[in-house]
Amino acid sequence: MKHDSPGKEIVLQSHSQKLRAAVFEHGDLTEVFEEEGGSSNLVGNIYRGRVENVLPGMQAAFVDIGLDKNAFLYVGDAVLSHFDEDDKPIPVDSVRIEQVLTSRQELLVQIIKEPVGTKGARISVNLTLPGRYVVLLPQVSYIGVSRKITDTDERTRLRDLADRAKPEGMGVIIRTLAEGIDGEEIADDISQLVAIWLALQPKIPHVSVPGLVHKDVDLVARLVRDWIDHDVEKITVDQEETARILRKALQNIEHPAAKHIHVVTSDNLFGKYGVDDEIRKTLRPKVWLKSGGYLVIQQTEALIVIDVNTGKYVGQRSLEETVVHTNLEAAGEIARQLRLRNLGGIIIIDFIDMTSKEDQQQVIEVLEAACAKDKTKSQVLGLTQLGLVEMTRKKVGQTLAVRYTVPCPTCDGSGRV
Secondary structure: OOOOOOOEEEEEEOOOOEEEEEEEEOOEEEEEEEEEOOOOOOOOOEEEEEEEEEEOOOOEEEEEOOOOOOEEEEHHHOOOOOEOOOOOEOOOOOOOHHHHOOOOOEEEEEEEEOOEOOEOOEEEOOOOEEOOOEEEEOOOOOEEEOOOOOOHHHHHHHHHHHHHHOOOOOEEEEOHHHOOOOHHHHHHHHHHHHHHHHHHOOOHHHOOOOEEEEOOOOHHHHHHHHHOOOOOOEEEEOOHHHHHHHHHHHHHOOOHHHHOEEEOOOOOHHHHOOHHHHHHHHOOOEEEOOOOOEEEEEEOOOEEEEEEEOOOOOOOOOHHHHHHHHHHHHHHHHHHHHHHHOOOEEEEEEOOOOOOHHHHHHHHHHHHHHHOOOOOOEEEEEEOOOOOEEEEEOOOOOOHHHHHOOEOOOOOOOOEO
């Protein structure tokens, strides 16, 4: 689905009980978010929990935080993180789960991964409070900078700003959006997050166990914080009240998109923009490329497998040119599909065989460049001995298939409806 649009546009449908947002880049749908009844997603919520079972054999524990299923706490998330000089967490291999947790112990934890299927939420004792430019680490003294900020002088500038602005004993991770932002805005971001943390302290002892201590912001606020970056040029909404809230929020951060919020009154804005049709197509395994080639995307328990085929595309000059053209087009589409479907974990891509090392490298570089636009961390690891491209993408939230389909009751889960 493609339509005439600026470089990056966000479409927000708030007409029904389900608040929904779609992100378009150059007319192509790249991401979809939603919230039932205006409630926020669970990731980022902080709870008082009680340890139900400590499992030495799994080096993990199950914790009751008041949800339908007990949350999963791995030993690496059960102790406060400390970092080395390269900003990497120092491993806790020497610590065993039974040394740090006991049954019925009460904990303050945060959801870092939503529950999926039969699995409960994954939680951590390392609490974070995300802002627009930084993430506050209220329990550890540390300063980190997003790896996507590559300029050495800028990294040093941002570290110095954060060091002056953060309270003693607390830490911050500087987000990609902070690049080029002046010190006053970053200091304001830090002070707002510190104020939220300090306001929570007297509340915590009075929250029953298990119980919710802090809820992450709603979808509109989260869009402003996490998704409306420097590239967003236009925002379309279906209600004037939503437009007013967005304008005010964007004016507060002096974002130029505050002047480009358009109201299109509609009972189904997603239908008008073709979002639902695109979602239906995305839920199928086969994805057609513009040239006539196609992808087949299959998700298993262990990994995601993507096969590239020439399909109807026969090229014009030579077989080699046809193969390279199809693979280059597929590389860009694969990155878009991973974002749109929100697929994560180990990903194996079977591009059409290429004999030239230069052609292979070109395809990998196009895939890396397309994945670099993704806010969710991914890494292209290169070719395996079998000529397959191996990559990873961090698992964040539920996949599109889980959000929009259910396992087929007839075939016992090998298909989805």
